[in-house]
Amino acid sequence: MNIIKRLFSVVLAICFANGVVIQTAQAALVSTEQVARLATTDESAHQRLNEMFSRADVQAELERLGLSADLAKERIAALTDAEAAALAQQIDDAPAGGIIGAILLVFFVLLITDILGFTKVFPFTRSVK
Amino acid sequence: MRGAWAAACLVALLAALTGCAVQTPRLLAAPPADLPPRVELTATPFFPQEDYQCGPAALATALSAAGIPTRPDALVDRVFLPGRQGSLQIEMLVGARGRGAVATRIPGTLEALMRETNDGNPVVVLQNLGLSWAPSWHYAVVIGYDLDAAHFVLRSGPLERQQLAFSTFEHTWDRSGRWAFVVTPPGALPTTASEAEVTRALVAFEHNAPPAAAARAYRSALARWPDNLTLAMGLGNTLYAQGETSGAAAVFRDAAQRHDDAAAYNNLAIVLLEQGRRDEARRAAQRAVSLGGPFQAQAADTLKRVDE
Known part of the structure; x- marks a missing residue:
């Protein structure tokens, strides 16, 4: 590179x-x-x-x-x-598309931010509005 | 102790994240009066994403919806970088053009997404589903919205019908720089796109397109922005490339008079010369030379050719 x-x-x-x-x-x-x-x-x-x-x-x-x-x-x-x-x-x-770099993320941080509606990494989370 | 640290970091992080969904509250408080409360382009095809190939899947969705049937695997070679497990933004636009479609960037507003879907155009968007410091890039296609439920409807990755709250979508989109484009067949224009973006899209389209298709696209854009010199030159050049010299001459003459522009006079001179109208060609070439500017050398060569 x-x-x-x-x-x-x-x-x-x-x-x-x-x-x-x-x-x-x-x-x-x-x-x-x-x-x-x-x-x-x-x-x-x-x-x-x-x-x-x-x-x-x-x-x-x-x-x-x-x-x-x-x-x-x-x-x-x-x-x-x-x-x-x-x-x-x-x-x-x-930025290249596709879910890349996701392994760098701390799982629970994203899970919580997903739920709060700031992110949307996991398809199974439902955000609270 | 470590738990307390993590919690503190998380709180700080969340505090930093809030407050960037600026458009959503404004939009919900005063939705555009001329837009219907809900739109969904249900006929938009769905290609479940394979591996990391959201780029090809999103592009195939938009192309097929624009009347150019395309399967994602036909695009993988063009718009996918296996080593990066993704697609570059530029190549998404190039990939659309490669299939004979015009790809135009649209403004980064939620309202533009709504207006385009209401016009029947699905919108390809780039999202950062993760966080700015740990990105998780993703291409998806907005196919509609529901103002009462305050969500967008997307074809996204493996999800045929993803309902994403306006504010969540805005967060993920904001982190990609609100990047979005619409794919249209040549001759159709996205209504929300700016003059500059349409011009950029069409100049790029002309680069690989058959001249007839490019001319059709230029003509429709010129009808909307008759004072745009680049669009006029594009129409003239593509008509000329098809051998339509009289049509090209008319367009170049109009552009030359409207803008008093050296490039237009130069091209007019060449077309007139080809039509055997040497005196008129000489006058046009002389005008091009006397106007000077970056094309002076080219104009001087044209004048020399007229006098040969």
Whole structure:
């Protein structure tokens, strides 16, 4: 996880440093995303994410997370530029769904807070309103 | 002694927890007059959650309700990280788009949840069922509410019909940052969503969607917010991508005049050039160049191409 985190910060730093220089200078339509963003800082976030996900050490980490490299690339391709950049922060910090970390909880604390209606961990509790 | 300590901690903890259900009392004191006292989208399908896969189950529920039949196992590859035993929020939105639906974040208010269900849209919510320092994340789908009984009705994990008191729900939702989104087929818009959120959702949708579907979505949003430049550009670009040059030209021209915007003039010039209207294209490209801004280089290239 630390490797991914560190890589992401390096990638992000490079993106922000180079973003201004990298310009698509061709007679072409201005894309909706460009208009929406206007500040073009992470144009190549996709490419860099892909390169990063191709590295062996990152792939090993992905395998550990249960994600194949191909699928990871497909997932990256489906992201918008802004999302690709945001994914860096998200992958470590964002809450993942599913009842995780529940083992960390002291059982009776949650049971009582459930009953008082502050939490809802156990399906069998009925909160007092 | 240890027991006394634990009790003291617990009391302090509970004291810290109370007082964050701020919306519930206000809502119960003055419920929105135009909302019916109870709503339940009983036709919403139910997929009992397997293992930790509440993300795929919740998303499949919302997609199927929006008329895009989907089973949770078809989404696991897309929106589930086995190592984290869960789904990232961004991937929930991407997963919806991957099935051809628009995923739009809605405001974090209890009233928005009610309004959406009343409009027939189940709402996917992220809850922290545990505590802020020991989170227990969970995705569920709000399918209705009962103002008299003061509870929401949810499809949640293994429960087909969970009745959760407004205040309990608000506590669990508050700890997730009140994160919620609605899945709609392109062309339909959640009524509570803000202009900014709809725009963000549609720009993301265009990224992978067939241009015709994206154009339909942009058109309906533009009807609600006719002064939104990004939506207009999206409609023009997606019409152009379908080969509808005259439609695209009309949209770009309207956007260019309305906003006096370089991007709109640039795209208008390209479409006009393709239609063989070189003089008009040159005027549009010149205007784009003279407006300057971040697309000046692109506009200059367009002008060069017009003069070739």
